[in-house]
Amino acid sequence: MANEYDVLIIGAGPGGYVTAIRSAQLGLKTAIVEREHLGGICLNWGCIPTKALLRSAEIFDYMKHGKDYGLICENPSFDPAAVVKRSRAVSGRLNGGVGHLLKKNKVDVIWGEARLSAPGKISVEKASKQAMEPQHPVPKNVLGKGTYSAKHIIVATGARPRVLPGLEPDGKLIWTYFEAMVPPSMPKTLLVVGSGAIGIEFASFYNSMGSDVTVVEIVDQILPVEDAEISAIARKQLERHGLKIKTGAKVSKLDKSADSLTATIELSGGKTETLNVDRVISAVGVVGNIENLGLEELGIKTDRGCIVADGFGRTNVPGVYAIGDVSGPPMLAHKAEHEGVICVEKIAGLDPHPLQKNLIPGCTYCHPQVASVGLTQEAAKQAGHDIKVGRFPFLGNGKAIALGEDQGLIKTVFDAKTGQLLGAHMVGAEVTELIQGYVVAMTLETTEQDLMHTVFPHPTLSEMMHESVLDAYGRVIHM
Amino acid sequence: MPTPILMPALSPTMEKGKLSKWLVKEGDEVRSGDVIAEIETDKATMEVEAVDEGLVGKIMVPEGTDDVPVNETIAVLLGDGEDASAIAETPPAAPVIAASAPPAQERPSAPAAGNGAAAQPLPAPAPTSPPQSAPATPAGERIFASPLARRIAAQNSIELSVISGSGPHGRIVKRDVEAAIAGGTAAAPRVEPTAPPAAPAPAISDEAVLKLFEEGSYEIVPHDSMRKVIAKRLTQAKSTIPHFYLSADCELDELLALRVKLNGNAPKGADGKPAYKISVNDFVIKALAVALQRVPDANVTWTEEGMLVHKTSDVGVAVAIPGGLITPVVREAHSKGLSVIANEMKDFAARARERKLLPHEYQGGTTAVSNLGMFGINNFSAVINPPHATILAVGAGQKRPVVLDDEISIRTIMTVTLSTDHRAVDGALGAELLGAFKNCIEEPAMMLV
Numbered sequence: 001m002a003n004e005y006d007v008l009i010i011g012a013g014p015g016g017y018v019t020a021i022r023s024a025q026l027g028l029k030t031a032i033v034e035r036e037h038l039g040g041i042c043l044n045w046g047c048i049p050t051k052a053l054l055r056s057a058e059i060f061d062y063m064k065h066g067k068d069y070g071l072i073c074e075n076p077s078f079d080p081a082a083v084v085k086r087s088r089a090v091s092g093r094l095n096g097g098v099g100h101l102l103k104k105n106k107v108d109v110i111w112g113e114a115r116l117s118a119p120g121k122i123s124v125e126k127a128s129k130q131a132m133e134p135q136h137p138v139p140k141n142v143l144g145k146g147t148y149s150a151k152h153i154i155v156a157t158g159a160r161p162r163v164l165p166g167l168e169p170d171g172k173l174i175w176t177y178f179e180a181m182v183p184p185s186m187p188k189t190l191l192v193v194g195s196g197a198i199g200i201e202f203a204s205f206y207n208s209m210g211s212d213v214t215v216v217e218i219v220d221q222i223l224p225v226e227d228a229e230i231s232a233i234a235r236k237q238l239e240r241h242g243l244k245i246k247t248g249a250k251v252s253k254l255d256k257s258a259d260s261l262t263a264t265i266e267l268s269g270g271k272t273e274t275l276n277v278d279r280v281i282s283a284v285g286v287v288g289n290i291e292n293l294g295l296e297e298l299g300i301k302t303d304r305g306c307i308v309a310d311g312f313g314r315t316n317v318p319g320v321y322a323i324g325d326v327s328g329p330p331m332l333a334h335k336a337e338h339e340g341v342i343c344v345e346k347i348a349g350l351d352p353h354p355l356q357k358n359l360i361p362g363c364t365y366c367h368p369q370v371a372s373v374g375l376t377q378e379a380a381k382q383a384g385h386d387i388k389v390g391r392f393p394f395l396g397n398g399k400a401i402a403l404g405e406d407q408g409l410i411k412t413v414f415d416a417k418t419g420q421l422l423g424a425h426m427v428g429a430e431v432t433e434l435i436q437g438y439v440v441a442m443t444l445e446t447t448e449q450d451l452m453h454t455v456f457p458h459p460t461l462s463e464m465m466h467e468s469v470l471d472a473y474g475r476v477i478h479m
Numbered sequence: 480m481p482t483p484i485l486m487p488a489l490s491p492t493m494e495k496g497k498l499s500k501w502l503v504k505e506g507d508e509v510r511s512g513d514v515i516a517e518i519e520t521d522k523a524t525m526e527v528e529a530v531d532e533g534l535v536g537k538i539m540v541p542e543g544t545d546d547v548p549v550n551e552t553i554a555v556l557l558g559d560g561e562d563a564s565a566i567a568e569t570p571p572a573a574p575v576i577a578a579s580a581p582p583a584q585e586r587p588s589a590p591a592a593g594n595g596a597a598a599q600p601l602p603a604p605a606p607t608s609p610p611q612s613a614p615a616t617p618a619g620e621r622i623f624a625s626p627l628a629r630r631i632a633a634q635n636s637i638e639l640s641v642i643s644g645s646g647p648h649g650r651i652v653k654r655d656v657e658a659a660i661a662g663g664t665a666a667a668p669r670v671e672p673t674a675p676p677a678a679p680a681p682a683i684s685d686e687a688v689l690k691l692f693e694e695g696s697y698e699i700v701p702h703d704s705m706r707k708v709i710a711k712r713l714t715q716a717k718s719t720i721p722h723f724y725l726s727a728d729c730e731l732d733e734l735l736a737l738r739v740k741l742n743g744n745a746p747k748g749a750d751g752k753p754a755y756k757i758s759v760n761d762f763v764i765k766a767l768a769v770a771l772q773r774v775p776d777a778n779v780t781w782t783e784e785g786m787l788v789h790k791t792s793d794v795g796v797a798v799a800i801p802g803g804l805i806t807p808v809v810r811e812a813h814s815k816g817l818s819v820i821a822n823e824m825k826d827f828a829a830r831a832r833e834r835k836l837l838p839h840e841y842q843g844g845t846t847a848v849s850n851l852g853m854f855g856i857n858n859f860s861a862v863i864n865p866p867h868a869t870i871l872a873v874g875a876g877q878k879r880p881v882v883l884d885d886e887i888s889i890r891t892i893m894t895v896t897l898s899t900d901h902r903a904v905d906g907a908l909g910a911e912l913l914g915a916f917k918n919c920i921e922e923p924a925m926m927l928v
Contacts (some may be wrong), residue, residue, distance in 0.1 A: 021518065418631050420653075445625030446627065446629035447627055447630055449626065450626050
């Protein structure tokens with residue numbers, strides 16, 4: 001039958017579409033349902049368009065500091081509309097690319113909103129959610145409303161911004177990442193609530209583009225999942241660039257006026273202060289999209305807004321799987337992709353291993369960049385490891401100095417007994433491109449010896465990765 | 480398949496020796512127990528007995544050859560209907576060996592100069608011979624393991640070769656080593672006395688020992704993990720288990736006759752080879768298992784809390800491998816046919832040498848057999864291997880004069896010695912068990928019913 005598949009995937013975000021392609025590679029008849037945009041939040045309203053915005057900000061920063069490099073760039077300025085337009089164009093190009101990849105792999109695309117109607121069956125209706133504009137065009141030759149069946153149904157519906165009471169986004173004064181991605185104009189003053197990756201990236205962007213930005217974070221460090229030392233260095237750098245940061249603080253009240261807001265902020269000492277801003281970005285985390293999927297009717301277990309799934313994406317109901325953000329943290333595109341591949345390989349009868357969550361790196365693209373994998377120094381201690389810690393500052397690296405990027409740190413955490421690399425934490429220029437070296441090392445289970453024996457090319461920032469390992473064992477050269 | 484006869488190790492430390500004399504020539508028929516050659520080391524000269532029967536197909540190492548490495552194939556025995564050409568076609572099979580039989584390494588040897596007519600030339604010897612001490616997997620086979628897995632294994636004295644990898648392409652990764660540590664392995668079997676005895680202090684310190692020898696007059700060979708485990712476990716066994724010993728002579732003639740008959744009637748498998756070849760040791764395993772069923776009070780394990788009275792007879796069989804020994808367990812041996820036991824042991828012995836046995840295959844058991852008969856040992860006493868309550872040390876079957884009906888006659892006699900844990904099995908009970916065993920050996924047909 002035409003509407004019968006081996007594997008049906010709900011949601012064409014980075015988890016869903018990669019799963020679909022892998023499924024097709026494995027010879028399974030595959031379809032994917034999407035209600036809004038191929039590539040999901042990541043590619044349309046998240047990872048990718050923010051990187052385009054941040055690239056504009058980065059080049060603008062260079063222009064402002066051209067003099068430092070002997071270059072003359074007088075009164076640099078920018079066109080906000082053109083910056084946003086470029087970001088949308090980058091997103092649009094990749095959105096079209098996903099459609100092409102699905103077609104090439106003979107994955108059927110079903111346009112609409114899916115609901116699990118019975119075991120092995122979904123019904124697809126017109127999307128109830130209003131799509132965020134501007135939206136890329138619907139791909140050609142998609143299937144539409146109707147009933148579809150599959151032996152295996154993978155829920156990959158992703159997540160959406162968390163809404164806190166009193167901070168409800170209104171699309172005008174209180175933004176989420178959707179509105180922050182396409183600002184009609186640059187706010188003069190901006191309050192960012194939440195200092196996770198999303199909050200800090202937007203804060204960094206708007207700060208570079210000239211806004212007066214204040215970040216409020218409820219815990220006592222920014223980027224709460226990162227190593228405390230790295231977080232502190234990032235904070236210092238961001239503050240040096242003009243960002244205002246309040247940690248251990250929370251926004252208790254927002255009073256809206258016609259085109260501005262007054263925020264009441266409870267500070268760590270118990271004092272409160274008020275702040276007038278043009279706009280607020282709410283970046284207080286994301287929650288799984290588990291509604292209107294028919295999960296309750298099928299008795300699929302959920303926990304704190306996410307579907308409960310095992311290491312192979314299997315829910316408590318046979319034939320129904322969940323991967324990516326909707327199956328729980330860390331809510332990262334690359335985690336979703338790997339979970340999806342593992343899930344569908346298990347379905348196909350291969351013998352994959354569950355994803356080791358300690359091997360999932362995280363990157364934040366503020367200026368300076370932050371990247372990490374594995375256990376922080378504190379977490380390693382708490383896990384009972386006797387640890388060795390290596391540190392190497394950008395100040396000691398020739399390439400960093402040549403780049404004019406001499407602020408930053410590369411930190412490594414080893415188990416003293418076995419030499420296992422437990423974690424690596426970086427702050428500074430280009431570290432998001434460096435971290436995978438350590439991820440490979442950890443995935444292959446190298447010890448400090450293998451890393452010491454690895455030749456890192458000179459002159460590169462990566463040499464600091466070598467030095468950090470040497471430092472952990474008292475053998476650092478350039479310090 | 481042709482069976483290789485390997486250069487035996489006359490002592491645990493022997494690495495090579497001189498093949499001083501062949502007592503058989505190509506084409507001779509030999510039976511199990513026949514003396515076929517003499518081997519000489521700097522310490523002793525020993526006779527080599529055939530472990531199997533067959534035709535001497537080819538003598539690979541001419542007599543008078545010095546420095547023949549242990550486990551080198553010195554001759555090849557042909558089975559029924561096999562001719563010498565089979566030698567060139569098939570790699571030598573791993574022979575079924577009983578306890579302490581020399582391990583085999585499957586590797587072709589140089590043909591003897593001027594050897595017999597029809598045979599095709601044998602493959603040239605491998606350019607480098609694998610070092611005898613090596614290890615774990617057959618020579619040339621690399622163990623794929625992550626650096627971290629290697630280090631954790633080394634820190635915990637776990638042999639990588641006993642671990643099967645779950646990483647990409649079977650690579651051994653950290654979780655595999657951790658699972659091996661958690662589950663216990665060859666290197667670190669768990670002995671569980673309720674109150675662990677304090678580690679006995681060494682009789683003399685290393686330093687004191689070294690002082691007794693002139694520096695430079697010796698070499699220090701570091702212990703591998705298997706050596707450490709053997710030392711630890713057997714020290715513990717011998718110092719915590721009150722051993723006593725019972726010996727008996729068993730007449731083998733009927734068993735040998737039955738064995739010839741059973742092996743002679745073995746059906747041919749699809750490949751034209753007999754489906755089984757039962758050794759004397761296989762009979763011993765079966766007999767001990769049946770005896771334990773007849774004397775169930777002796778099929779026990781001592782624990783502080785109470786006596787474990789086992790329902791099945793699981794018989795460990797000591798198999799010598801390069802660098803030590805390992806004791807795979809024939810489970811429920813009382814209910815298995817001799818051919819099943821024979822084939823199981825053949826598989827165990829082969830995989831033991833490659834250190835490929837899985838923990839569940841060598842852990843546990845209720846008793847054990849250690850057979851040094853093929854080395855010409857008449858009788859000896861073995862150390863009990865916990866959690867067993869007994870171990871049977873088996874000597875060589877030899878023709879001896881015996882007095883029957885006041886006449887001296889010749890019988891094939893095998894002396895066995897049962898080591899017994901007195902906490903679990905008292906003297907009379909041990910005697911009863913040994914009596915039942917002797918009865919099974921001397922009336923082997925009764926084991927079949």
